[in-house]
Amino acid sequence: MDRLSPLDASFLHIEDDVNHMHIGSIGIFEGPPPAYEDLTRTIAGRLHLVPRYRQKVAAVPLSLGRPVWVDDPYFAVEYHVRHTALPAPGGDAELRRLVGRVMSQQLDRSKPLWEMWMVEGLDDGRWAMVSKVHHCLVDGVSGAELMAVVFDLSPDVPEPVDDDWRPAPEPSALELARDATIGLFTSPYEQVRAVSSMLRRPRRALDAAQEVAKGSVALSSIVKPTAPTSLNGPIGPHRTYVWSTARLADVKAIRLAHGGTVNDVVLALITRGFRDLLLSRGEPVEDRVIRTLVPVSVRPRDAAGTAKGDGTMENKVSAMFAELPVGLDDPVERLHAISAQLSDLKESKQALAGEAISSLGGFAPPMLLSLGMRVAARAARRMGNLDTVTTNVPGPQFPLYSCGRRLLRACPYVPLAAPLRVGVSIFSYDGELTFGVTGDYDTASDIGVLAEGIAAGVAELLPSNGHREDAPDRPATGTASRRATGKSKARRSAPKAKAPTARRAGTTRKAPASKSAPGGTARKASGSRARKAAKAAASNTAKAAGKAPGGDTT
Numbered sequence: 219m220d221r222l223s224p225l226d227a228s229f230l231h232i233e234d235d236v237n238h239m240h241i242g243s244i245g246i247f248e249g250p251p252p253a254y255e256d257l258t259r260t261i262a263g264r265l266h267l268v269p270r271y272r273q274k275v276a277a278v279p280l281s282l283g284r285p286v287w288v289d290d291p292y293f294a295v296e297y298h299v300r301h302t303a304l305p306a307p308g309g310d311a312e313l314r315r316l317v318g319r320v321m322s323q324q325l326d327r328s329k330p331l332w333e334m335w336m337v338e339g340l341d342d343g344r345w346a347m348v349s350k351v352h353h354c355l356v357d358g359v360s361g362a363e364l365m366a367v368v369f370d371l372s373p374d375v376p377e378p379v380d381d382d383w384r385p386a387p388e389p390s391a392l393e394l395a396r397d398a399t400i401g402l403f404t405s406p407y408e409q410v411r412a413v414s415s416m417l418r419r420p421r422r423a424l425d426a427a428q429e430v431a432k433g434s435v436a437l438s439s440i441v442k443p444t445a446p447t448s449l450n451g452p453i454g455p456h457r458t459y460v461w462s463t464a465r466l467a468d469v470k471a472i473r474l475a476h477g478g479t480v481n482d483v484v485l486a487l488i489t490r491g492f493r494d495l496l497l498s499r500g501e502p503v504e505d506r507v508i509r510t511l512v513p514v515s516v517r518p519r520d521a522a523g524t525a526k527g528d529g530t531m532e533n534k535v536s537a538m539f540a541e542l543p544v545g546l547d548d549p550v551e552r553l554h555a556i557s558a559q560l561s562d563l564k565e566s567k568q569a570l571a572g573e574a575i576s577s578l579g580g581f582a583p584p585m586l587l588s589l590g591m592r593v594a595a596r597a598a599r600r601m602g603n604l605d606t607v608t609t610n611v612p613g614p615q616f617p618l619y620s621c622g623r624r625l626l627r628a629c630p631y632v633p634l635a636a637p638l639r640v641g642v643s644i645f646s647y648d649g650e651l652t653f654g655v656t657g658d659y660d661t662a663s664d665i666g667v668l669a670e671g672i673a674a675g676v677a678e679l680l681p682s683n684g685h686r687e688d689a690p691d692r693p694a695t696g697t698a699s700r701r702a703t704g705k706s707k708a709r710r711s712a713p714k715a716k717a718p719t720a721r722r723a724g725t726t727r728k729a730p731a732s733k734s735a736p737g738g739t740a741r742k743a744s745g746s747r748a749r750k751a752a753k754a755a756a757s758n759t760a761k762a763a764g765k766a767p768g769g770d771t772t
Contacts, residue, residue, distance in 0.1 A: 219286040219389060219397065222275070222354060227284045229353040230275065232635060236455045238324050239353045240331070242631035243645070244317055244461075244654075245620070249343030252621035254301045257336055260621055262295045263378025264368055270355060271298075272383065274330050279391050283398025289385035290330055298332055304339035313337065313346060314459050318659065320348055321631060322456040331355050347620065353633065369618040369625065444509045444541075448499055448661070449492075449605045450637040456659035461629045462491075462669035464651045464676045466615075475681045476550050478557035483679070484610055484651070485510075485560070486553040488642050489542040490675030491655075491668035492606070495640075496544060498667045507541035510608045539604070549678050606640050607632060613647040630654040640665060 222230070233239040265271050273287040304312040316337065325331045331352035338345050370376065389397075464487070472483050492508050540559060546552045609632055618625045629652045632643035639658040644651060653672050657665035 219276075219288060219394075221286050221401075222284045224284070226354040230285065233324070235324075236453055237633075237635040238321070238455070238457075239633055239635070240321070240325055240350050241353050241356070241633060241643075242317075242321055242348065242350045244313070244629040244631065245347040245349070245625050246313075246340070246627040246629075247345050247347065247620060247623040247625055249340075249345060249623070251336070251338045251345035252623065254299075254336055256621055258295055258299045259378050260375070261299055261334065261368065263380070265295070266379065266381040266383060271330055271332055272385070275327060275354070276389065276394060278398045279395045282395055283401050286389075286394065286397075288388055291385045291388055293330065293385065298330065298334060300333060300335045302335055302337055304337060306339075308339045308341045313340065314461075317348055317631070318457050318459045320350060321459065321633075321656075322659070324455075325350065325352050344626070345623070369620050370622075371616070371618065373619050373622045373624065375622045443603055444605060445506055447496060447501055447506075447508070447605065449496075449508065449639055451639060451661060453634060453636045453639055453658040454660045457634070458657045458659045458663050458665060459631065460655050460657075460666050460669045462653045462655070462672040463627070464653070464673070466646060466649050466651055468676055468680055469651060471681065472553075472676070472679045476553050476679065478553055479560075481610060482553060482557040482560060484644055485540065485542065485556045485608065486549065486679070487672045487675040488608060488653070489544055489546075489552050489556065490549065490678075491642075491653075491671035492542060492640075493544040494671035494674070495664070495668045498664065503544045506545045508544050508605045509539060509541050509603065510606045511604055512538045512540050512608055512610075540608075549675060553679070604638065606638055606642065607634075608642045608644075610644040611646075613645050615646070615648060617648055628652060632656050634658060640668065642668075 229239045270287060272290060272293045274290045275285045276288045277285050302316070304316060320333075320335060325333065332355065333350040335348040335350075336345065337348060340346055466480075469480055469483050473480055476483075478486075488510075489508070493503055496503050496506075540556070543552055543555045546555060609630075611630065613628060625647070627650065628645055628647040630643035630645035631654050632641040634641050634656055639662045641656045643654045643656070645654070646652075653669065655665045655669050657663065
């Protein structure tokens with residue numbers, strides 16, 4: 219029996235009737251749709267590569283230990299692979315509505331925690347696959363890795379593999395309690411062994427402790443609450459969903475023209491979307507920021523610095539907290555502010571500290587871990603420290619296929635947890651970035667405005683559309699990366715061009731025109747912090763041309 223990691227277990231502990239902790243994706247394929255039986259047989263033939271998909275979660279009596287993974291003795295692939303169709307005309311609006319309804323339903327914890335919906339009836343003869351997986355089973359990067367297992371690299375359909383899988387006997391409550399009790403006694407030994415190992419390498423231990431301490435100080439900055447907005451508050455169990463797209467080539471062109479990284483540009487586009495959303499609701503944005511939780515993969519990284527899978531489905535994520543400067547009207551100033559801020563956050567080691575802090579759950583009695591996660595969620599609700607979540611996961615930059623049909627678009631889905639009413643996830647696939655926006659059905663049914671704002675943000679930053687192009691060595695401005703306060707002393711060198719309609723899908727509402735007065739920006743930083751931010755931004759700009767696209771927001 220494999221025991222859930224502390225982080226995986228935390229996603230179970232947080233979940234309740236309104237906080238659903240499943241992530242998801244929507245794959246849109248060229249037609250014609252395959253037969254349901256062919257798709258089911260294809261998926262069944264790959265399950266030996268992901269054994270967790272035939273296991274369920276077993277709780278330990280009296281919470282003596284974290285839950286464990288056990289084989290489901292009644293596993294049936296037909297229960298998990300489901301079949302449905304859209305009503306006419308089968309457009310994006312109908313697909314979005316279906317996704318919202320599917321994601322509004324909790325997964326059954328007595329079964330393996332995943333579903334896959336085959337959706338027919340899309341226009342132009344297309345079809346879709348809606349995937350729904352509990353967060354305790356898979357994180358974003360390993361979810362992208364799972365695509366390589368489920369999908370094919372060519373339209374040639376391989377023969378399904380028939381395996382002789384038989385479920386292992388399900389453990390009794392007594393066996394679960396016994397193993398957990400043994401673990402309680404062995405865990406202190408493992409702690410002492412780990413400490414002894416670290417002491418044998420004192421310099422490495424000291425360096426690691428200093429890095430975590432530095433990040434912990436940075437994490438403490440989120441204690442100060444942001445100004446209240448309609449993005450926070452109670453949520454219900456139902457969800458609404460939209461998406462917006464951008465060509466990766468356009469995002470790279472923006473990066474080369476204005477500096478920063480692909481991920482800086484992504485957050486700048488999302489900032490434009492949130493600015494439009496708040497303005498459309500009649501809320502002030504001047505001198506305001508939106509604080510977002512940015513999940514960061516702590517998996518191994520490749521030569522380009524992008525997180526990569528390690529062959530496991532375990533969650534290996536930490537978090538940083540970034541502030542989106544919605545108070546800045548100028549799109550280039552927004553981008554520079556974010557670039558400087560993210561450079562500071564990376565240097566502060568926030569993600570390392572967050573990963574170390576979450577790992578402490580491994581040393582806490584599971585009943586206290588469960589209580590602690592719920593208390594932490596309620597504390598965030600009370601203190602108003604967080605406004606949204608933004609997650610960016612790289613996908614394959616080459617075509618994928620299922621049942622011989624090409625995957626045309628991959629849209630990500632991120633769950634919500636109160637008090638967050640809106641979340642954004644980004645997935646890159648085959649030269650396209652897709653921004654999936656999740657909203658609470660009752661309080662955020664207007665998230666189409668946010669999606670339209672993202673598309674408009676691409677158009678306004680593209681040099682080919684008339685926006686000014688900065689010199690490659692132009693540094694970002696001081697504390698604009700941290701707080702959008704004060705007034706800018708700099709004037710724009712040219713009037714802002716009207717943003718034409720950008721390529722997008724899945725949105726219906728038009729983003730409102732900006733209502734704030736031009737020129738609002740942050741005061742310049744002073745002293746060493748300003749010099750550090752400018753130096754980091756200049757470094758980012760110099761390296762922009764060689765930066766690999768995609769990756770998480772670190």
